[in-house]
Amino acid sequence: MASSAIASSSTSFIKKNEIGLSSFTPTSFPIQRCKRRALSKKVVSVMAPPQSDRRPSTTGSVKNAMTMTEKIMARASERSQVVPGENVWVNVDVLMTHDVCGPGTIGIFKKEFGENAKVWDREKIVIIPDHYIFTSDERANRNVDILRDFCGEQNIKYFYDIKDLGNFRANPDYKGVCHVALAQEGHCRPGEVLLGTDSHTCNAGAFGQFATGIGNTDAGFVMGTGKSLLKVPPTLRFVMDGEMPSYLLAKDLILQIIGEITVAGATYKSMEFVGSTVESLTMEERMTLCNMVVEAGGKNGVVPADSTTYKYLEGKTSVEFEPVYSDDSARFLAEYRFDVSKLEPVVAKPHSPDNRALARECKDVKIDRVYIGSCTGGKTEDFLAAAKVFLASGKKVKVPTFLVPATQKVWMDLYGMEVPGSGGKTCSQIFEEAGCDTPASPSCGACLGGPRDTYARMNEPKVCVSTTNRNFPGRMGHKEGQIYLASPYTAAASALTGFVTDPREFLQ
Amino acid sequence: MAAMAAASASVSVSNNPSFPSSQKRSPLLSSSQSFIRNLRMPTTHLIKSPLKHFSLSSSSTSPLIPLCATTDTTTTTTAATAFHGVCYVLGDNIDTDQIIPAEYLTLVPSKPDEYRKLGSFALIGLPSEIYPTKFIDSGELTSKFSIIIAGDNFGCGSSREHAPVALGAAGVKAVVAESYARIFFRNSVATGEVYPLESEGRLCEECSTGDVITIELADNLLINHTTGKEYKLKPIGDAGPVIEAGGIFAYARKTGMIPTLASSSA
Ligand code: SF4
Secondary structure, three states: OOHHHHHHHHHHHHHHHHHHHHHOOOOOOOEEEEEEOOEEEEEEOOOOOOOOOOOHHHHOOOOOOOOHHHHHHHHHOOOOOOOOOOEEEEEOOEEEEEOOOHHHHHHHHHHHHOOOOOOOOOOOEEEEOOOOOOOOOHHHHHHHHHHHHHHHHHOOOEEOOOOOOOOHHHOOOOOEOHHHHHHHOOOOOOOOEEEEOOHHHHHHHHHOOEEEEOOHHHHHHHHHHOEEEEEOOOEEEEEEEOOOOOOOOHHHHHHHHHHHHOOOOOOOOEEEEEOHHHHHOOHHHHHHHHHHHHHHOOOEEEOOOOHHHHHHHOOOOOOOOOOOOOOOOOOOOEEEEEEHHHOOOEEEOOOOOOOEEEHHHHOOOEOOEEEEEHHHHOOHHHHHHHHHHHHHHOOOOOOOEEEEOOEHHHHHHHHHOEOOOOOOOEHHHHHHHHOOOOOOOOOOHHHHOOOOOOOOOEOOOOEEEEOOOOOOOOOOEOOOOEEEEOOHHHHHHHHHHOEOOOOHHHHO | OHHHHHHHHHHHHOOOOOOOOHHHOOOOHHHOOOHHHHOOOOOOOOOOOOOHHHHHOOOOOOOOOOOOOEEOOOOOOEEOOEEEEEEEEOOOOOEHHHHOOHHHOOOOOOOHHHHHHHHHOOOOOOOOOOOOOOOOOOOOOOOOEEEEEEOOOEOEOOOOOHHHHHHHHOOOOEEEEOOEOHHHHHHHHHHOOOEEEEEOOOHHHHOOOOOEEEEEOOOOEEEEOOOOEEEEEOOOHHHHHHHHHOOHHHHHHHOOOOOOOOOOOO
């Protein structure tokens, strides 16, 4: 691809964004441009230090320079090099499916490869019931049965089954939300290719791997062959520097970015997150960042693996892995810079994840409920963050506050882990004192609505502040429901006041 | 405004979210049969679309009739070169929760009766104050609208294949959007359920629900008979060979990637 093509496309990108600037919220920053090797860079930051041009002598040494995503795809397709736009057959390391798309995937697999066909590798398929579990919906229950039969027949090694719906704890194998379970159970590894029949499979990019969502038909194909035809995406790079203020979480960063580039801003592209702030993030926070790249239309998100990654992986996997990193002279379609120390807590207003506003600008929005859960905002650290706000305020919530741990492990953490600075209290104790609902059984819960009897589903048109990832009409149940996406800090602060609330009201 | 801007920028990078865009086409194919190269095959020849609706039989009850159907001499599939029908017009960012809300995802698309049921719920998540015309009349299993015209970022949100499947099962043959979300486009191509086309401009503001439309695939042309206007569509690009084959499995078989099974229906 000619570099001029890239330059021109990112130039138009910038121009258009400048036109659209007036429609941004006051958090939009002056955008500066500087050129580097014929590539435009976009600086989205307050007082970003101007980037000096790099001399060719410092960048010209790597032949076939590639980004992380390109390198992973090159290795997976057994090539020395790939370029964005190229279609390659990649070898898949892990295929994940769940109860909503698994039965359809299995149906396609059997139809295309035959009733008696065997999957390509029984150890590389991970099947996680998580979406519609605690429901009396017969078809939903049947779908888990289909998974169970298939896993038995194919001797699938990793099937996180649930049989006793009355008490999830009676099911030691049951995990909960697939993306969090994949990480906790050691299925996410740097440098690998993970495909899943769920759009938030991109969550695993936090481990420095290529992870993206696919449909049933593609998944049925992978099931039989271990391969998938993928187009190599160009990469957008997000450089986040500066100390993270104590009242911000990764959710604020990704909502900030999606607000900046819109819900289609990364369509078909890879989003790479680097910079000192990203390096300082925990694995769970990195997952939050990568989880929502699909809300910007992104194909995948990646964070380079480092000591934080290796520490998390210790004892979780015995599979050898080999991380890769972007070359210094790799080509990025555009680069965005953020000075994180200047950012403020944000929300995404109804009905689009890019409908960004400062939390404090929405302080007059009266809410009916708060939901803390999902693969984006239902991890242990998300609940710890909410508990921190409740603890700091010492008050009770003013609206019903629903807590849905992503996985069984998260649930156990809520009951077993002491909250720092609380004098030995657990999250569950703090939540109880604050008047929240008792933490529910781990699953996707009301994040995507689901069957009508799903816990915390919006069956009436309510206004909800939620730590989930989507706020399209009807997402949590009712078409007229209004969802404000927010960080766990902001969600907890809002629960305490009954209005959308900036967590600084309690955290300073 | 902002959404349009970013999407139009992405279009300059890739016409089709999942397969190489036309700018990557190269005339490499003459020397090799390798499927990687086949992918770059220029698709300016007649585009055939052995979508399952056409390949089943000609006795389809669908209101859509391929205007000029040609018979492929090597297979029994009938290739469509044009679509004709009444259109349903949508705006920007129609997400998969509006196309098929999550409560219906317990239906498994690969089971024929549930496939039909999925179709009956297509686009049921649309807010009725914005879209007062029902896409599917109550009590009906399919829609009288066989062509969907939409704005930017059609099919964004989840990876649920139920979305293109529900549209296909409802009788939709083609979607003409300004741009697509990646996974929806890919799923449409992989399943062959609907033919995803891209418009040059904002057709969703030029056409109205109920207009009578013809799409001429070979000419990349959309004709609105109600208004008497014609519009250029973007060429399907390098997804063409996969669409032409009838989906990812048919494509992989055609290119020798996977063996042809006796029991296979493909
Ligand atoms: S928690 Fe929500 S977003 Fe995450 S996998 Fe489940 S339904 Fe999807």
